[in-house]
Amino acid sequence: MAKDKHTSQDKLWGGRFTQQTDALVERFTASVSFDRRLYKHDILGSIAHARMLARVGVLSETECAAIVTGLQDIERAIETGGFDWSVALEDVHMNIEARLIERIGEAGKKLHTGRSRNDQVATDLRLYLRDAIDAILQQIKDLQTVLLDIAGCEAETVLPGFTHLQVAQPVTFGHHMLAWFEMLERDRARLKDCRRRVNVMPLGAAALAGTCYPIDRAYTAQLLDFDTPAENSLDAVSDRDFAIEFTAAAALVMTHLSRFSEELILWSSAQFDFVDLGDAFCTGSSIMPQKKNPDVPELVRGKSGRVIGHLMALFTLMKAQPLAYNKDNQEDKEPLFDTIDTVQDSLRVYAAMLGAMQIKRERMLHAAASGYSTATDLADYLAKKGVPFRDAHEITGKIVRHAIETRRELTQLTLEELRGFSAVIKQDVFDVLKPQGSVAERNHLGGTAPAQVRAAIARARERLAR
Numbered sequence: 001m002a003k004d005k006h007t008s009q010d011k012l013w014g015g016r017f018t019q020q021t022d023a024l025v026e027r028f029t030a031s032v033s034f035d036r037r038l039y040k041h042d043i044l045g046s047i048a049h050a051r052m053l054a055r056v057g058v059l060s061e062t063e064c065a066a067i068v069t070g071l072q073d074i075e076r077a078i079e080t081g082g083f084d085w086s087v088a089l090e091d092v093h094m095n096i097e098a099r100l101i102e103r104i105g106e107a108g109k110k111l112h113t114g115r116s117r118n119d120q121v122a123t124d125l126r127l128y129l130r131d132a133i134d135a136i137l138q139q140i141k142d143l144q145t146v147l148l149d150i151a152g153c154e155a156e157t158v159l160p161g162f163t164h165l166q167v168a169q170p171v172t173f174g175h176h177m178l179a180w181f182e183m184l185e186r187d188r189a190r191l192k193d194c195r196r197r198v199n200v201m202p203l204g205a206a207a208l209a210g211t212c213y214p215i216d217r218a219y220t221a222q223l224l225d226f227d228t229p230a231e232n233s234l235d236a237v238s239d240r241d242f243a244i245e246f247t248a249a250a251a252l253v254m255t256h257l258s259r260f261s262e263e264l265i266l267w268s269s270a271q272f273d274f275v276d277l278g279d280a281f282c283t284g285s286s287i288m289p290q291k292k293n294p295d296v297p298e299l300v301r302g303k304s305g306r307v308i309g310h311l312m313a314l315f316t317l318m319k320a321q322p323l324a325y326n327k328d329n330q331e332d333k334e335p336l337f338d339t340i341d342t343v344q345d346s347l348r349v350y351a352a353m354l355g356a357m358q359i360k361r362e363r364m365l366h367a368a369a370s371g372y373s374t375a376t377d378l379a380d381y382l383a384k385k386g387v388p389f390r391d392a393h394e395i396t397g398k399i400v401r402h403a404i405e406t407r408r409e410l411t412q413l414t415l416e417e418l419r420g421f422s423a424v425i426k427q428d429v430f431d432v433l434k435p436q437g438s439v440a441e442r443n444h445l446g447g448t449a450p451a452q453v454r455a456a457i458a459r460a461r462e463r464l465a466r
C-alpha cells in the first residue's frame with residue numbers, strides 16, 4: 001500500500017468524534033488490506049443502489065449518472081493500479097465512497113442514502129461468493145470430465161480393490177474413477193443448493209431496521225440478479241449462514257480431494273507402482289537423488305486441513321452473536337476468501353495432474369492377480385453349484401490357507417488339488433479365479449464390470465450436461 005494520504009479526520013463517520021483514532025486501533029479495526037478484493041462487487045452493488053434511488057426519486061438522474069460514471073472510473077483506476085488504498089479509511093466501502101466524493105463532489109455524498117455498510121458488506125460478500133461458486137462449479141465439472149475420460153480408457157483395466165487397505169476383490173480402474181466422480185457430483189449438488197441461499201439480497205436492510213426512504217428493493221434485486229430481497233432486515237445484516245454453508249461444502253470438496261490424494265500417493269509409491277504422476281507434477285529431493293515426490297497430492301491433502309479449520313473459525317465467529325450486525329463479522333472474510341482460493345487451486349491442479357497421469361495397467365493387473373483377491377469368486381462359484389454359502393466360505397478359506405502354505409496363488413493350484421476340497425469344482429473354476437473373470441461377473445447397475453462402467457460413463461456425461 002502506498003503512503004496513506006488520508007488521516008483520521010477524513011473518516012466518513014468522524015462527525016461525533018473529538019479525538020483521533022489510536023493508530024494501533026486504526027490498524028486493528030481496518031479490513032481494507034483483505035476486503036479490497038470485494039471492490040468489483042462493491043461497485044456493482046453501489047451502482048444498482050444508485051439506480052434504484054434515482055428510480056424512486058431520491059436521487060436526480062444527473063446525480064445518478066455522475067455516481068455511476070464516477071464508480072466506473074474508480075473501478076478502472078483500481079484495475080490499472082491507479083488507486084491508493086487507505087487504512088485510515090478502514091475498508092473497501094469507505095475507500096471507494098471517499099474517492100467517489102473526491103471525484104464527483106456533492107452527488108457522491110448522496111450515494112449512501114438509505115444504506116449502511118452493514119447491508120452493503122453483506123451484499124458484496126454474497127455477490128462475490130455467488131461468482132466464486134459459479135467458478136468452482138465449472139472447475140468441479142472440468143475435473144469430472146477428466147475422470148470420465150480416464151474411466152473410458154480404463155473401463156477394462158483391472159486393479160485390486162481394497163477394504164481395510166487389504167486386497168479385497170478386483171475392480172476396474174474405470175469403476176474406481178467413477179467413484180471419485182460421484183463424490184464430486186454430490187459436491188456440485190451441495191454448492192448449487194447453497195447458491196440458492198447465497199443469492200438473496202440484504203440491501204435495503206440498512207444498518208438493521210430498514211430505511212425511511214421509499215426504496216424499491218425488488219428493483220435493486222433485479223438489477224443485481226438476486227432471486228429475492230431478504231425478508232427480514234435484522235436477519236439480512238447479521239446472517240452469515242451462507243458463508244458457513246459454503247465453507248462446509250468446500251470442506252467436503254477438500255475432504256474428497258484429500259482422499260484421492262491419499263490414494264495417488266500410495267499408488268505412485270514403489271510398493272504399489274500403479275500410476276506415474278508425471279514429472280511436471282512432482283518434485284525431487286535435495287539429498288536423495290532417486291526421489292520423485294508426489295508433492296501436489298500431498299499438499300492438497302494438507303490444504304484440506306486449512307479449509308476444515310476455516311469452517312470451525314466461521315462457526316465460532318457466529319455462535320455467540322446477538323442480533324444484528326457485530327464487528328465480529330469482519331472476520332468472516334479471510335477464512336472465506338482463503339477457502340475459495342484453496343478449493344479453486346486444488347481443483348485446477350487436480351484436473352491438470354490427472355490429465356497427465358500415466359496408468360500402469362500391467363502392474364495393476366499383477367497386483368489384482370495376487371493376494372487371493374478372487375477368493376470370494378471361488379466361494380460364489382461353489383454356492384452357485386449348490387453348496388450353501390457359509391460352507392462355501394469355509395471351504396474356500398481352507399483352499400486359501402493351503403495356497404498360502406504352499407506359496408501359490410489360487411490360479412496356480414491344480415484342478416485335482418481344488419477338487420480335494422470340493423467335488424463340485426470343475427475346469428471352469430479357473431475362469432472365475434482370474435481377476436478379469438471376477439470383474440466381468442459383477443454386471444449390474446453400480447457394479448464394476450467393464451460393460452457397466454461404460455454404461456455409467458454415458459449416464460454420467462448426461463448428468464454433467466444437465
Ligand code: ARG
Pocket residue numbers: 031035091117118121325327329330331
Ligand atoms: N468492514 C466491515 C465488515 O467487514 C463493514 C461493515 C462495518 N459496519 C459497521 N457498522 N462498522 O464487516
